[in-house]
Amino acid sequence: MAALETTTVEVDGFPCRVWKKGSGPKLGFLAGLGGLPRWLPFLDQLAERRTVIAPSLPGYPGATGHTVLDSHLDWILAVRQLLDRSGLAGADLLGASVGGAFAAEMAAIFPAEVRRLALIAPFGLFDDQEPAADPWAQRRDNVAGLMCADASKWDALVAPPEGANSADWPIEMTRAAEAAARAFWPLGNTQLEKRLGLIAAPTLILWGERDAVLPASYAGRFAAGINGATKVQLVADAGHLAYLDQPDAVARAVLAHIA
């Protein structure tokens, strides 16, 4: 397998890191809450069969520029530019959590941009009867358990690496939370429901059975709204960031869907 390659693309004049690894047809990955402060074994599994390209959304680790995005239209255009400049136009696209909401928007608004779509517990909807948890109003020690079924998986994601700058690292983690809040505050509801009917790409919807942020029942609402052929698959022993809890199962399901 080719080594991990890091490049930078500009969106609205701000740098966004793009990670690339593997060979074969391209698969884009838009990460969930917390972004990608480090490379993941999950991505290695995808890279065994595909060229995995993971661009950082504005404000997420490796990228800035969220501060100039004021409206949902601003965000959508920024994500579109990010995908294009990362070489992902027309490729298969996987998005999780907040990244999942943007992946769904791309498939809905720019149908030619996305070949096959895979979503892991995407943001974008809110159900009064089953309200999503508030990821931005949590005591510090509750966050890990909210994000993952196995809290240590989240802790490992955000732990400062050896030699990290002691001031920069926590600021970067907070910035990722801010970027997500900027786009999805306060309820995560971007009225994506109105646009789901525009999605024609074959779509796989994965949801951690123990998602503590977005109830797994939201999967049915996505499936009902999306126009293309849609398959819902629950992931056992997985929380909101199912790709951290169950990298093998999630990678297998995604690869099967885009095969």
Place this chain on the structure above:
Amino acid sequence: MKLMWFHLMPYTELPDDFAQKHPSVWVDIHSSLFDPHRAHHMYNDFMDELEFAAEMGFDAVCVNEHHSNGYGLMPSPNLIASALARRTTDTALCVMGNSLALYNPPTRVAEEFAMIDCISGGRLIAGFPVGSPMDTCYAYGQNPSMLRERYYEAHDLVKKAWTEKETFAFSGRYNQQRYINIWPRPIQNDPHPPIWIPGGGSIETWRWCAEMDYVYCYLSYYGYKAGLTTMQGFWNEMAKLSKDRNPYRAGFLQFVGVAESRQQALDLYTEPAEYFYGRCLHVDARFATPPGYTTEATQRAGIESMVARAANVANPATKAALKATNMKDIVDGGYVIIGSPDEVAEQVRHVATSLNVGHLMLLLQYGNMSKDTTKYNTRLFAEKVMPKVKDLFGDWEDKWWPKPMARSQRAAVPAFNALAAAE
């Protein structure tokens, strides 16, 4: 110096086991704890107390804005200020203040403050806080990542609405309005009512206050000892910016309980103080830090220096280091100054001079303090403490104080007489 009388309007009947049984006094405090019939009496007591303070000769009465909050029953301080405008004559009305980013359009703030200024004959001090995370981001749902930009933009809009003579269009990032032309307009129009900024200890806020020539107010509940670092930081920054040390550039909040003796003060004020620090500041930590509320520069300063760490103390939900809820620690920590009139006067002089603060905002009612005790505290302070500290900073000019109409030109407000009014 100026001695200002501040009311938070706390709900005075939170249960004894409130902090044990309920997660937070703010944001999601349970509605079953609120009895509107009791609140009727609380509001009327509180307004009596504010009017009493004005009568006793305090330079200003102060009110502020909180939402979904068990220790602050003023979602709209403007309602109280407008009632006070009719029941006071010479006292300044300090609205500390309106959280600008919460008003859509912010024109509303320009209008309501202009109304208060007109009704009161030009006695308004216009406070513009960003607002706490609990009030703005949680209770009012504002996006923490946009709050400050919205705040600064709303400030520009309000100021222009007060000063621009012609109807104008405002094309901002967050506010777009074709016709801005407020009626009424403020009496204080040279150039506008004094603007005061209650803030935490961020260097950006200090610089902005200096640049705009506004009063900076540090409204912490933790008293002068904890406030020292922040106020030193403020004055150091003023020195760097070549601003003079005019103490009237600053305001500071301090709790006080005065009685005939220190022991009597302890007897009187222990219960209300412990009620305040034990129940009123019981805020769920999950509402402390919405991401983006704190700027990256301030985060960095918080990680790297003590100044911003002290500043965090102003936010009750991040009071990690300061959690005293018993009277001994409350007094030792300087949160509440207590003692005989002479002892309190000495401490007040010390607070004013050590922090170099010309506008001292006093909390003489706190927690579940009764109206009688509040009036006693207020009267004793006015009669026995005020004369001993009033002379401070006499050499400095307070350029940030309201400039009302001459008294002889102001409307005579008749004493209230319901029967006569009905006829």
